[in-house]
Amino acid sequence: MNFLDYVASRWQSLLVDSYQHVSMVLQCIVLATIVGVLVGVAVYRSPAGAAIATALSSAILTIPSFALFGLLIPVLGLGVAPSVLTLVLYALLPIVRNTIVGLSTVDQPILDAARGIGMSRFGVLTRVELRLAWPAILAGMRVSTQMLMGIAAIAAYAKGPGLGNLIFSGLGQLGGANALNMAIAGTVGVIVLALLLDAVFVLIGRLTTSRGIRG
Numbered sequence: 001m002n003f004l005d006y007v008a009s010r011w012q013s014l015l016v017d018s019y020q021h022v023s024m025v026l027q028c029i030v031l032a033t034i035v036g037v038l039v040g041v042a043v044y045r046s047p048a049g050a051a052i053a054t055a056l057s058s059a060i061l062t063i064p065s066f067a068l069f070g071l072l073i074p075v076l077g078l079g080v081a082p083s084v085l086t087l088v089l090y091a092l093l094p095i096v097r098n099t100i101v102g103l104s105t106v107d108q109p110i111l112d113a114a115r116g117i118g119m120s121r122f123g124v125l126t127r128v129e130l131r132l133a134w135p136a137i138l139a140g141m142r143v144s145t146q147m148l149m150g151i152a153a154i155a156a157y158a159k160g161p162g163l164g165n166l167i168f169s170g171l172g173q174l175g176g177a178n179a180l181n182m183a184i185a186g187t188v189g190v191i192v193l194a195l196l197l198d199a200v201f202v203l204i205g206r207l208t209t210s211r212g213i214r215g
Contacts, residue, residue, distance in 0.1 A: 006181035014166075018189055021162030022197065024155070025148045028084055032091035033141055039092075040099025041125065050100045057093040065090070065151050069158045083152070083160030090151055091144035098140030102133025135209050142201040149194040153186065163189045 007014065036057075043049030060068075065086065072082035106129050114124045130137075156164030163186040170183030 001178060001181065003181050003184055006178055007185060010185075014185060014189065017161075017163050017166060017186075018193060021149075021152055021164075021190070022193055024080075024083065024161055025087065025145060025152050025197070028087035028148060028152075029091055029141055029145050031084070032088045032144060033095055033137070035088065036092050036095030036140070037099050037130075037137060039096050040103060041130075044100045044103040050104075054093070054097055054100065057096045060089045061093055065154045066157060069154065073158055078159040080160060082158045083155035086155070086158075087148050087152060091148055094140035094143040094147075095137065096140075098136040099133065102136030103129050105136075106132045135205065138201065138205050138208070142198065142205075145197050145201065146194055149190055149197065153190055163193075 001009070039053050039057075043053045068086050068089070069082055072085060076082045076085065110128060110132070111124060114128045119127065152160070152162050153164035153167055155162060156168045166182045166186030166189070170179045170181070170186065173179035173182070
């Protein structure tokens with residue numbers, strides 16, 4: 001059976017795997033964004049705090065994904081839990097770093113003007129600083145999403161959902177019927193979905209960023 005015939009005969013299961021893959025990645029990006037932005041807000045005014053937060057989130061990326069899954073499986077078991085925690089941890093660095101950079105580069109006269117019209121500290125943060133930092137935060141989310149699309153495939157090692165199961169099954173059965181088709185289908189699926197998600201983030205950026213900030 002050639003590759004196109006394989007896809008045509010199994011398109012429903014491929015769609016399910018693709019949905020699970022994208023769903024897991026997007027949910028992890030949302031969680032990582034909440035955590036990353038909170039960390040960035042907490043430390044961006046402190047050079048030492050910002051350096052520590054960036055260093056810690058960078059250190060996570062030095063851990064091979066297989067090793068991190070292996071460390072979490074004895075604690076969390078197999079399935080969704082170790083997959084989600086691993087992906088969230090790997091997604092933190094771009095979001096934390098870009099949040100800190102975005103908030104730190106807001107012009108001081110803008111903040112002074114906001115305080116001058118009676119805004120509270122919380123109001124300045126939520127209505128001025130975070131809005132101006134949004135393009136940088138979104139860029140961090142975009143980078144993290146692209147990373148997680150590939151790392152999520154390795155979640156199959158921990159019995160996580162998604163296209164990684166096709167890739168692992170295909171590689172584990174090389175030489176058998178449709179083994180290569182399975183591996184190629186999973187790999188191509190990850191690439192296509194990553195490109196589609198990137199386009200979605202570009203569209204979100206255009207819709208949620210004012211022309212003045214984009215310019």
